[in-house]
Each structure stands twice: as C-alpha cells, then as structure tokens.
Amino acid sequence: MSQANRTAPGGSPERLGAMQAARLLARREITAEQLTRACLDRIQAREPIIKAWTCVQADAAIERARQLDRGPIQGLLHGLTLGVKDLFDTADLPTTYGSPIYRGHRPKSDAASVALCRQAGAVILGKTVSTEFATFQPGPTRNPVNPDHTPGGSSSGSAAAVADYMSHLAFGTQTAGSIVRPAAFCGIVGYKPSFNHVTRAGVKSLSESLDTVGALARSVEDVALLVAALTHDRRLLDLDWQGTARIGLCRTPWWDAADPDAQAALESARIALSRAGATVSDASLPGSFAGLVDIQQEIMAFEAFQALSHERLTAAEQISPSLTALLQRGESITFQRHQENLANAELARRDMDMVFNGYDLLLTPGASGEAPRFEASTGDPLFCRSWTLLGLPCVQLPVTTGATGLPVGVQLVGRYAADPALLRIARWAEGRLAA
Amino acid sequence: MSQANRTAPGGSPERLGAMQAARLLARREITAEQLTRACLDRIQAREPIIKAWTCVQADAAIERARQLDRGPIQGLLHGLTLGVKDLFDTADLPTTYGSPIYRGHRPKSDAASVALCRQAGAVILGKTVSTEFATFQPGPTRNPVNPDHTPGGSSSGSAAAVADYMSHLAFGTQTAGSIVRPAAFCGIVGYKPSFNHVTRAGVKSLSESLDTVGALARSVEDVALLVAALTHDRRLLDLDWQGTARIGLCRTPWWDAADPDAQAALESARIALSRAGATVSDASLPGSFAGLVDIQQEIMAFEAFQALSHERLTAAEQISPSLTALLQRGESITFQRHQENLANAELARRDMDMVFNGYDLLLTPGASGEAPRFEASTGDPLFCRSWTLLGLPCVQLPVTTGATGLPVGVQLVGRYAADPALLRIARWAEGRLAA
Numbered sequence: 001m002s003q004a005n006r007t008a009p010g011g012s013p014e015r016l017g018a019m020q021a022a023r024l025l026a027r028r029e030i031t032a033e034q035l036t037r038a039c040l041d042r043i044q045a046r047e048p049i050i051k052a053w054t055c056v057q058a059d060a061a062i063e064r065a066r067q068l069d070r071g072p073i074q075g076l077l078h079g080l081t082l083g084v085k086d087l088f089d090t091a092d093l094p095t096t097y098g099s100p101i102y103r104g105h106r107p108k109s110d111a112a113s114v115a116l117c118r119q120a121g122a123v124i125l126g127k128t129v130s131t132e133f134a135t136f137q138p139g140p141t142r143n144p145v146n147p148d149h150t151p152g153g154s155s156s157g158s159a160a161a162v163a164d165y166m167s168h169l170a171f172g173t174q175t176a177g178s179i180v181r182p183a184a185f186c187g188i189v190g191y192k193p194s195f196n197h198v199t200r201a202g203v204k205s206l207s208e209s210l211d212t213v214g215a216l217a218r219s220v221e222d223v224a225l226l227v228a229a230l231t232h233d234r235r236l237l238d239l240d241w242q243g244t245a246r247i248g249l250c251r252t253p254w255w256d257a258a259d260p261d262a263q264a265a266l267e268s269a270r271i272a273l274s275r276a277g278a279t280v281s282d283a284s285l286p287g288s289f290a291g292l293v294d295i296q297q298e299i300m301a302f303e304a305f306q307a308l309s310h311e312r313l314t315a316a317e318q319i320s321p322s323l324t325a326l327l328q329r330g331e332s333i334t335f336q337r338h339q340e341n342l343a344n345a346e347l348a349r350r351d352m353d354m355v356f357n358g359y360d361l362l363l364t365p366g367a368s369g370e371a372p373r374f375e376a377s378t379g380d381p382l383f384c385r386s387w388t389l390l391g392l393p394c395v396q397l398p399v400t401t402g403a404t405g406l407p408v409g410v411q412l413v414g415r416y417a418a419d420p421a422l423l424r425i426a427r428w429a430e431g432r433l434a435a
Numbered sequence: 436m437s438q439a440n441r442t443a444p445g446g447s448p449e450r451l452g453a454m455q456a457a458r459l460l461a462r463r464e465i466t467a468e469q470l471t472r473a474c475l476d477r478i479q480a481r482e483p484i485i486k487a488w489t490c491v492q493a494d495a496a497i498e499r500a501r502q503l504d505r506g507p508i509q510g511l512l513h514g515l516t517l518g519v520k521d522l523f524d525t526a527d528l529p530t531t532y533g534s535p536i537y538r539g540h541r542p543k544s545d546a547a548s549v550a551l552c553r554q555a556g557a558v559i560l561g562k563t564v565s566t567e568f569a570t571f572q573p574g575p576t577r578n579p580v581n582p583d584h585t586p587g588g589s590s591s592g593s594a595a596a597v598a599d600y601m602s603h604l605a606f607g608t609q610t611a612g613s614i615v616r617p618a619a620f621c622g623i624v625g626y627k628p629s630f631n632h633v634t635r636a637g638v639k640s641l642s643e644s645l646d647t648v649g650a651l652a653r654s655v656e657d658v659a660l661l662v663a664a665l666t667h668d669r670r671l672l673d674l675d676w677q678g679t680a681r682i683g684l685c686r687t688p689w690w691d692a693a694d695p696d697a698q699a700a701l702e703s704a705r706i707a708l709s710r711a712g713a714t715v716s717d718a719s720l721p722g723s724f725a726g727l728v729d730i731q732q733e734i735m736a737f738e739a740f741q742a743l744s745h746e747r748l749t750a751a752e753q754i755s756p757s758l759t760a761l762l763q764r765g766e767s768i769t770f771q772r773h774q775e776n777l778a779n780a781e782l783a784r785r786d787m788d789m790v791f792n793g794y795d796l797l798l799t800p801g802a803s804g805e806a807p808r809f810e811a812s813t814g815d816p817l818f819c820r821s822w823t824l825l826g827l828p829c830v831q832l833p834v835t836t837g838a839t840g841l842p843v844g845v846q847l848v849g850r851y852a853a854d855p856a857l858l859r860i861a862r863w864a865e866g867r868l869a870a
Contacts, residue, residue: 091745108540112640115744196777200643201742205547205636233770307636309550310526335668339852342631417774 032079078121111202128157152182153378177381187407195391248283261402305330366411467514546637563592587617612816622842630826683718740765801846
C-alpha cells in the first residue's frame with residue numbers, strides 16, 4: 001500500500017495532509033505548535049534510520065509555530081511544516097548543496113522561494129539531503145519504506161521526510177528526474193511545475209535550461225498548495241473537477257527499460273482510470289521524441305560544466321568521480337552543438353504542444369520500477385528526462401507496490417503552462433488509483 | 436568623436452583594445468603587469484571624478500598579472516583587465532548588488548562567468564558600480580565624457596570604466612536596457628548576447644525570463660572576445676566578413692520619443708552603411724511588436740517581486756522608493772496575467788524570427804538620445820525593452836555626438852542565436868560608422 005493511502009491513521013498531527021491541517025488550523029482546531037512538535041517527534045524517532053535531514057532547527061521551529069499561533073492566519077502555508085532541500089539558500093541554516101565544498105556554508109539570504117514560504121506562514125523544520133549539486137552522488141538518506149533501498153535523488157531527503165511523516169511539505173528541484181523519481185520510490189506525490197513557473201533565485205544552478213523548483217507531499221492538493229504559495233496562482237487551490245479525462249497512454253520508446261512492476265503499474269492505472277470514466281488511448285508522439293533523452297543529457301552536461309565553473313576550478317578534488325565525468329562530458333560539447341540541442345528542444349516543444357490537442361494529459365511511467373538498493377544508485381531518470389526537457393508539468397502518483405514491497409507509481413504529464421488542468425485531473429485520478 | 440575612435444593614441448597600454456593587447460601579450464611584446472599597472476594608474480587618476488568602482492584590488496591584480504607573465508598563455512583573456520559588475524558574486528571581493536542591504540557582503544563563491552574569465556586568464560581589477568539590484572536607483576558613477584551626466588544604468592560602472600580606459604573589458608547584464616543604454620551614453624560598444632547563451636549562475640537574479648549577461652568594451656571584436664571566453668564559442672573570434680549586409684531600418688513605434696540626436700544618428704548610420712554597400716530598407720514589424728514594451732515591463736515587475744522576496748520581507752526599509760514602486764507593480768500582476776505575457780512574448784519571438792528572413796540585422800535606436808544629466812535619471816530603456824524580451828542579440832555602436840557633446844549611437848539587432856553573424860556585420864559596420 002502506498003504512503004499516500006495512509007495519511008491520517010489515528011489522526012496524528014504529523015500524518016495529516018497539509019491542506020487538511022490548514023483547514024484545522026484555520027478553525028483553530030489544531031495549533032501550529034502541535035503540528036510542529038508532532039513532526040519533530042517523528043524526526044527524533046526516525047531520523048537515525050532515515051537520515052533525511054542535513055540539519056533540523058527544532059527550537060526555532062517551535063518558536064516560529066508559537067508566534068504563528070498567536071497571530072492571524074498569515075498565508076496559505078500558515079503553520080504547516082516544510083522541509084527545504086539543501087540546494088536552496090537559507091540565511092538561518094547551513095546550506096551545502098550536497099557537496100563537501102560547501103560544508104558549513106551559511107548564505108546571506110534565503111532563496112526567494114524560501115522567503116515566499118515564510119511569508120505564507122510555513123514553519124521551516126530544517127534542510128533536507130540533496131545529492132551532490134542535485135546530480136547523482138547520493139547522500140546518506142534511506143528509503144523510509146525499506147531502508148535498504150535508496151529514496152531516489154536528487155531530492156532524496158525531501159521525499160523521504162514527507163513519506164515518513166517528518167514534514168507535511170518539502171521542496172524539490174528537477175533537472176532530469178529529481179522530483180518525480182524520489183516521489184515514485186518513496187510512494188508519495190511529486191509535482192514538477194511547468195518550466196519557468198517558480199522562481200529559482202537563490203537555488204544553486206545546475207542547468208538553466210532545465211532546473212525546475214517543485215513540490216513533494218502526500219497528496220495532489222498538498223503539492224498544489226505549496227506551488228500556489230510560490231506562484232500566487234489561486235487556480236491551484238480549487239482542484240474540484242468533473243468531466244471526462246482524455247488520457248494518452250504513453251509507453252515511451254524506453255518501454256523495455258521499464259521493469260515488470262513499472263509496466264504493471266501503468267497497466268493498472270490505465271484500467272482504473274478507464275473504469276472511472278476516462279477515455280484512454282495510445283498516444284502517438286512526434287518523431288522527434290525518441291531523441292530527447294540524449295539532448296537532455298547533453299544540455300545538462302554542457303550547462304553543468306558552465307554553472308559549476310567556480311567549483312571545478314577551485315575544488316576539483318572535492319567533486320565526486322561521477323560528477324567529474326558529467327562535467328567532462330559537458331566540456332566536450334561545443335557551443336554550436338549545444339545551440340543545436342536547444343533549438344531541437346524548442347522544435348520538439350512545439351510538436352508536443354500539438355499532441356495535447358488530443359489529450360488532457362499523458363499517462364506514462366515515472367521511473368523504471370521500484371527503488372534500487374541503497375548501494376546501487378539513486379535510480380535512473382530515464383523516464384523523466386524528456387518531459388523535463390520539454391518543460392511540461394509532471395505529477396507522480398503512487399499506484400501499487402512491486403515485487404520487493406516498494407512503491408511503484410505512474411507519471412501524469414500535462415500541456416505546457418496548463419498546470420491547473422493537470423492538477424485537477426491528477427487529483428481526480430489519485431482517488432481512483434488508491435487501492 | 437566617440438570613445439571607440441580613440442582606442443590607441445600614444446599606444447598607452449590602458450588604451451589598447453583587448454584583442455590588440457592579447458596579440459601583443461601573445462608575442463610577449465607587452466606584459467600583463469604593464470597592462471594592469473596602466474589601468475590601475477588610470478583608475479587612481481580618474482576614479483575620484485568618475486566613481487566607477489565599488490572596490491579595486493590593486494595589489495592582488497598586480498600579483499595575478501605577474502603570475503600570468505611567468506607562465507604560458509592561459510586562455511583567451513590572458514593578461515587582459517576586467518571589471519566585474521557588482522551584481523556578480525565574487526569570493527575575493529565584496530558584492531553588494533548595488534543595495535545597502537548587502538553592504539560588506541562577501542559571497543562564498545565566484546559567479547560561474549567570473550570563474551570562466553579567471554580560467555581564461557583575465558586580471559580582475561575590482562567590482563564596478565551597479566544600480567540597485569540592476570534597476571533604476573543610481574549609484575555614484577559619472578559619465579566620463581561629461582561628469583555632469585549619467586553613464587546610464589544598470590551597468591553604470593562597467594560602461595564608465597571601459598569608456599574611461601580604466602579597464603579593457605567589463606561585464607554587464609541587461610534585463611531592460613542595462614548594457615546597450617550605458618554603452619550608448621558612454622560612447623562604447625555593448626553586446627547583449629542572445630538569451631540563455633551565457634551562464635547566469637551566481638549573478639543576482641532580477642527577472643529570470645529577461646536577465647542576460649553580456650559585455651562592454653571599446654570595439655566589437657573586444658565584446659565578442661569576452662563572450663567567446665564565457666561560451667567557448669570559437670566563431671566569435673573570427674569576425675572577418677565580406678558580403679552585402681541586408682539591413683532592416685527599424686524606427687520603432689517609439690520614434691517620436693527619440694530626440695533629434697538619436698534620430699540623426701540613425702539617419703547618419705543608414706547613409707554610411709548604404710554607401711558602404713549594405714542594402715538598407717524599412718523593416719516591417721509584426722503587429723505584436725508595439726505591445727512588447729508593456730509586456731516586458733510587466734514580466735520584469737512580476738519576476739522582480741518574486742526574485743527579491745527575501746529583501747522585501749526582511750529589509751523593505753532599505754529598498755529605494757523607485758524599486759519599491761516596481762515591486763508593488765509586480766505584486767499587482769496575477770500569475771495568470773504573467774503567463775499570458777510570457778505566452779505572448781513567445782508568439783512574438785516566432786513572428787520576429789520571420790522578419791529575419793528578409794534581413795541580416797535590424798538597425799534601430801538604442802537610446803532616446805544623449806545621456807541625461809546625473810541628477811535626472813539613468814535614462815530610459817524604452818528602445819531596448821522589446822529586444823530584450825525577444826531574447827535577440829543586440830550590439831550598440833557609437834556613431835556621433837549630440838547637441839551637448841555626448842555620445843549617441845545606434846543599436847544592431849540580430850536573429851535569435853545568430854550572434855556570430857550579427858557580430859561579423861557589426862564589426863564591418865563599426866569601421867564604416869567611425870567618423
């Protein structure tokens with residue numbers, strides 16, 4: 001059974017959904033302090049195993065919650081707990097970007113997205129583990145469903161913290177598959193908004209053409225809530241929807257790389273959503289689609305080589321072998337080649353926009369199966385790379401469990417900038433996919 | 436006579452063009468130390484009047500130059516002096532972003548573009564004055580041609596330093612008109628590359644859809660050299676060109692806002708380039724063009740409101756009235772409106788691409804005339820806003836002087852991502868526009 005399906009057993013405050021908790025807070029039926037203490041207790045109990053956090057500010061969080069309890073409702077996130085991926089600058093907490101180069105680093109300012117959440121009333125519990133500069137070298141975080149496995153990356157700590165009821169909400173970022181994949185592996189909901197929807201100011205840059213700030217939580221309404229607080233897009237707050245969803249089933253050119261669990265989850269979702277009234281048909285993708293994974297990899301490598309220039313010039317010995325290899329690949333790509341890649345991506349975006357004339361969303365795998373074992377890797381972003389490159393909004397939903405008992409989900413992909421429509425149908429689907 | 440036309444009188448090292456100096460350095464006919472000392476002497480003599488710098492690191496620059504002189508040619512910028520706009524993070528120099536909020540701030544790292552220049556062998560002299568967060572509240576910098584006037588903004592110090600022979604090269608950034616306008620006012624060359632060509636990692640974000648890193652220098656080959664070092668685009672190093680330039684004359688819908696000096700400069704350029712063999716004809720612009728200035732202003736305001744969230748929440752009293760007004764405008768724009776603006780900008784980009792089927796470049800004003808008096812303002816970016824929004828590469832060239840004896844130039848605008856072609860023709864034009 002997925003994490004999403006066990007949000008409120010016993011009504012423990014840390015297990016409430018964020019939106020649920022917000023309603024209780026608005027009615028003064030629960031306090032921010034209660035929510036915060038429940039999450040901190042959970043962290044104390046579970047953190048030795050899960051290792052989701054680089055730092056936790058228990059006293060400051062409780063003080064902040066008390067302040068909020070004394071005043072009027074401050075904003076959309078009033079009193080809700082939030083984990084901040086350690087790729088985001090924070091003025092009151094160390095910020096390492098997942099790299100030993102930045103051990104003990106304390107930025108002067110908060111990332112703009114962090115400030116927006118503070119303004120909206122969030123209680124920041126601490127910083128969550130990121131892989132090295134949001135690439136592939138893992139941190140210590142374990143999968144809360146089974147600590148022998150990876151939580152995925154790069155938003156490892158955020159996904160694990162939310163899945164394990166340590167926080168109601170958490171920030172993620174995605175450059176290849178760093179929101180959708182850890183959400184899938186941990187059995188929660190991940191939402192990568194359309195490209196250029198959420199400010200990246202103060203978030204460590206990896207690839208400017210790809211980096212996207214998004215949300216991890218345990219339900220669609222909760223991920224939408226966090227992004228609504230960031231964009232001030234009120235449409236994300238009303239996800240009620242009735243209608244007949246037109247769903248394009250997209251096995252992708254990489255279908256053979258999906259293991260039986262991932263294939264079964266997609267099939268199961270197809271059946272459940274058809275039964276619930278959606279029209280589901282095989283999506284026909286433009287010919288340019290199959291090449292997008294290579295293009296995404298080259299753009300990411302080229303831009304990471306540029307973005308991490310200071311680090312590779314001043315602290316190369318503290319960069320992991322896997323990231324060093326990525327940067328070397330980036331260095332080998334000419335600017336002309338990079339421009340061709342960007343131009344081809346732009347053409348593919350226009351092609352893909354036509355596809356959405358026939359569908360409200362695409363239903364497709366978000367990961368190749370269950371979370372790999374911890375020692376193996378943080379998993380493969382193969383099933384996310386093309387969608388990230390296209391800049392399309394993506395939502396990962398938990399569906400089932402695989403052979404090892406770990407969560408397996410599906411990914412819903414919407415038309416560019418049609419995030420409200422995607423989230424409305426995703427919320428509808430979420431109710432139909434629940435076991 | 437424009438600054439660009441007095442690059443080598445007496446052969447003083449600080450007056451050499453960057454490319455010229457690079458050739459002499461490669462042949463060991465001059466040393467990096469000589470170049471650096473000449474610029475530092477110039478700074479010492481002129482800085483009390485011009486106030487182009489927030490800080491100068493004389494000793495470190497000389498030490499760096501000596502190190503370079505002892506070794507092999509390190510890269511494209513070997514031994515050339517560079518001024519870094521104070522919007523770029525630097526690990527060895529304070530970084531204020533033009534705001535009292537960041538007085539004495541010392542970032543942990545260099546901006547990626549700064550690191551790339553170090554790698555290419557540049558000698559960083561210091562930080563140059565930026566307006567407040569690259570908006571409109573001026574710093575102390577004066578126009579070197581006439582200190583009673585503004586050098587323009589936001590790259591005020593960079594333009595003044597280069598125009599006054601204090602540095603061979605300097606960084607600029609443009610969100611509205613912050614490279615082209617100060618270059619025009621100071622009589623030098625400014626180059627805003629195509630959007631998303633130069634890494635912005637470590638540059639204070641103002642508006643993610645608009646912010647562009649570029650170059651200020653005293654010739655086209657010199658601005659191209661700096662950007663070549665940043666992008667590794669070797670095509671920018673060979674600007675030899677022969678052919679018949681097809682030039683679209685673009686008076687813009689704001690022609691009446693150009694004063695007689697700016698109008699005369701455009702006319703003078705038209706005649707000079709026609710005589711030199713170019714075909715010049717009136718460009719017909721898409722109907723969407725006239726609305727782009729409003730769209731640019733709204734996108735900039737919305738995104739600045741987001742990007743400066745930390746500052747407006749923690750230090751509102753240290754934000755100038757003019758920037759406060761900009762942020763308030765941003766706050767009033769709904770996310771839906773912002774998305775419509777972004778979508779309309781994208782459509783205009785496609786329309787504009789068609790225009791370039793008929794022209795190699797557009798010839799258009801870059802500013803409304805001479806630099807205003809210092810007390811008045813840093814000038815109006817009106818003639819730059821639409822091109823920045825479209826993401827097109829722009830080059831400002833000096834042409835003449837106006838009624839007050841201050842420089843007046845023209846702007847050349849190229850097709851998106853066709854920077855090498857724009858720069859080749861700009862270099863050709865530069866020789867024809869020189870008095």
